[in-house]
Amino acid sequence: MAAxxxxxxxxxxxxxxxxxxxxxxxxxxxxxxxxxxxxxDVRAGPTAAKRNFVIAAAKRERVEKVFTLVERDEVATWTRxxxxxxxxxxxxxxxxxxxxxGAVVAQVGMASRxxxxxxxxxxxxxxxxxPEASPASVLAERTIARARRLLKTxxxxxxxxxxxxxxxxxxxxxxxxxxxxxxxxxxGFEPFGRDVIRSTVVLTARGxxxxxxxxxxQSCFGNSFFEILAGPRTEADRIxxxxxxxxxxxxxxxxxxxxxxTLAPADDVALSAVFLGAGFRRSGVLSRHIILRGERKDAIxxxxxxxxxxxx
Numbered sequence: 593m594a595a596x597x598x599x600x601x602x603x604x605x606x607x608x609x610x611x612x613x614x615x616x617x618x619x620x621x622x623x624x625x626x627x628x629x630x631x632x633d634v635r636a637g638p639t640a641a642k643r644n645f646v647i648a649a650a651k652r653e654r655v656e657k658v659f660t661l662v663e664r665d666e667v668a669t670w671t672r673x674x675x676x677x678x679x680x681x682x683x684x685x686x687x688x689x690x691x692x693x694g695a696v697v698a699q700v701g702m703a704s705r706x707x708x709x710x711x712x713x714x715x716x717x718x719x720x721x722x723p724e725a726s727p728a729s730v731l732a733e734r735t736i737a738r739a740r741r742l743l744k745t746x747x748x749x750x751x752x753x754x755x756x757x758x759x760x761x762x763x764x765x766x767x768x769x770x771x772x773x774x775x776x777x778x779x780g781f782e783p784f785g786r787d788v789i790r791s792t793v794v795l796t797a798r799g800x801x802x803x804x805x806x807x808x809x810q811s812c813f814g815n816s817f818f819e820i821l822a823g824p825r826t827e828a829d830r831i832x833x834x835x836x837x838x839x840x841x842x843x844x845x846x847x848x849x850x851x852x853x854t855l856a857p858a859d860d861v862a863l864s865a866v867f868l869g870a871g872f873r874r875s876g877v878l879s880r881h882i883i884l885r886g887e888r889k890d891a892i893x894x895x896x897x898x899x900x901x902x903x904x
Contacts, residue, residue, distance in 0.1 A: 605782040609649060616642050622653050625780050626882050629653065631660040632786065638672045643702070650697045656888065657881050659694035667691050674700050676726075679876015679893050683851035686814045692876050692893065728879040728890035732858040735892075736874060739864035746827065748869050751835035752797040756843055759794040759804065767804045767821060775885045776822040778856070781806040784817045793843070795836040799828065803836045807844065807852070814850035823856070823863040830862050834869040841870065845898035852898060855882060858890035867894040 609620040617634035629650050633642070650658050659678070660670060663685060667677060675693035684690030759767075764781070771777035783790065788808040795803045807818035818840060824830040844852050856863045858877060876893035883889070 605780055608786060609653075611645050611649070613641075615639055616645055618642070618645060619786065620646070620649055621783070621786060622655060623782055625782060627654060627656045628881060629655040629658045630784070631658060633660065633662070633666075636666060636669065638669045643673045643700075647697065647700055647702055656697055657694060657879075658697060658700075659692060659878065659881070661690040661692055663688060664691060667693065676879075678878050679874075681815070681851070681853050681893065682875060682895050683897050684813065684815045684853075686850055690815075692878065694878055694881070696880050726877070726879055728858060729877045731890055732874065732877040732892050735859055735861055735864050736868070738861045739868055742861060742865045743869060748831060748834060751838065752799075752801070752832060754795050754797045754832070754835045754839040756793050756795050756839055759792060761792075763794070764792050764804060771822050776825075778822060778884065779806075779819040781819060781821075784808060785810065793840065795839060797832050797835065799832075801829070801832040801836075803833060805836070805840055807840070809844075809847070809849055814848065816844050816849045816852040818844070818852055818854050820854070823860055824866060830866060833863075834866045837866060837870040837872075841896060841898060850898055851895065853893060853895035855891040856894060857882065857884055858892045864892065870896075872896045 605624050607622045607624070609622060611618045611620070612634075615635075616639065619632040619634065621630040621632065623629070629646070631646055646658055649655075658675075660675070661681065661684065662670060670693040671677065675695045678692045678694045680692060681690040768777060768780055772780070781792065785808060788810055790806065790808040792804065792806045795805060804821040805818055807816050809816040820833070820837065824833045841852060853875070854867075854872075855878070856867065872894040873896070874892050875895040878891045878893065880888050881891040
């Protein structure tokens with residue numbers, strides 16, 4: 593088997609691992625901060641070799657969670673490989689959704705026998721049905737219910753005007769380092785995908801409110817992934833952060849992108865209220881997917897179709 597690895601960009605925190613032989617062709621994106629591995633499968637089809645390569649690589653790289661994004665017709669393939677459907681990203685492929693399938697490495701063993709090739713009618717139905725409730729989903733639903741109550745008791749009567757600008761790279765590095773020292777960083781702005789265009793912005797409003805965010809896009813599909821550096825700590829922070837996320841979504845729409853999504857801790861009520869207030873919806877829950885303050889947590893996938901895609 594031929595293998596090659598390299599880092600996307602200097603200090604990006606993500607490495608690309610390529611594996612290719614007669615039966616398997618995979619690109620694995622390893623996020624060192626969250627100890628996750630995203631699988632990009634070049635050659636479709638369920639094989640024991642594919643599963644074993646992924647699990648072996650995950651263990652070797654000390655990864656705790658593996659996941660992949662696929663179109664609907666590949667959902668059954670990854671289910672047969674032992675992955676669980678955890679949600680979707682609307683309009684990820686411009687005119688179709690991406691399905692998220694994941695597995696906690698400690699709960700998935702090596703395959704010792706061939707994986708069935710034939711798709712069944714039940715497999716097709718599975719892509720349409722709601723996945724069975726997991727502990728992560730139960731936690732997310734409880735958090736979202738509390739966030740809705742927060743919005744009801746403290747409604748967003750008006751949002752402040754937010755300015756968006758492009759910061760200097762050194763400024764962003766200082767902000768990320770400060771957030772990490774204060775154990776407030778949700779991310780280090782590592783890449784989510786490959787062959788993407790990445791940008792960093794700073795959002796400000798009166799009262800000294802400042803929020804750094806990063807986003808990446810794939811022009812061929814019109815999708816975008818974004819992250820904010822830190823969540824709100826006070827009620828004023830929550831209102832500003834809601835306005836900042838809304839401003840960023842408007843900016844992405846103005847760039848011709850049709851959808852956007854982000855990940856957030858599944859137990860953060862204030863941050864969930866931010867995304868609900870900015871018009872996002874939960875489209876997935878990823879078990880044990882992120883590390884925050886040294887603790888592995890479940891993550892909610894918050895997504896939104898943008899106006900440029902024909903739907904708000």
